[in-house]
Amino acid sequence: MGQPKLETVDQRLVHAKDGTRWRVREAIAHDVPGAEASSCLIFDAGFVCRRVWRYPAEWSEFDDLALLAIMERPRQHAAQG
Secondary structure, three states, rough: OOEEEEEEEEEEEEEEOOOEEEEEEEEEOOOOOOOOOEEEEEEEEOOOOOOOOOOOOOOOOOOOHHHHHHHHOOOOHHHHH
16 A cells, blocks of 8 residues: 555635634545545645535535535444445
């Protein structure tokens, strides 16, 4: 197995209502232990980072609040579909 690697495909900055600035990036997960899909969205605010494995393909077209809502959704495990 190769060295784990997250390759950024696309990214953008979004702002939450409370003023928090989030960097959201889509990353391809090459050999990442525990990966639940071949890619993920990473939400990074500097003091907290969240990863979402199931997200809409058109995520980059969402407005800031709709995009941030993706990270607040309950986590779906692979067995739940």
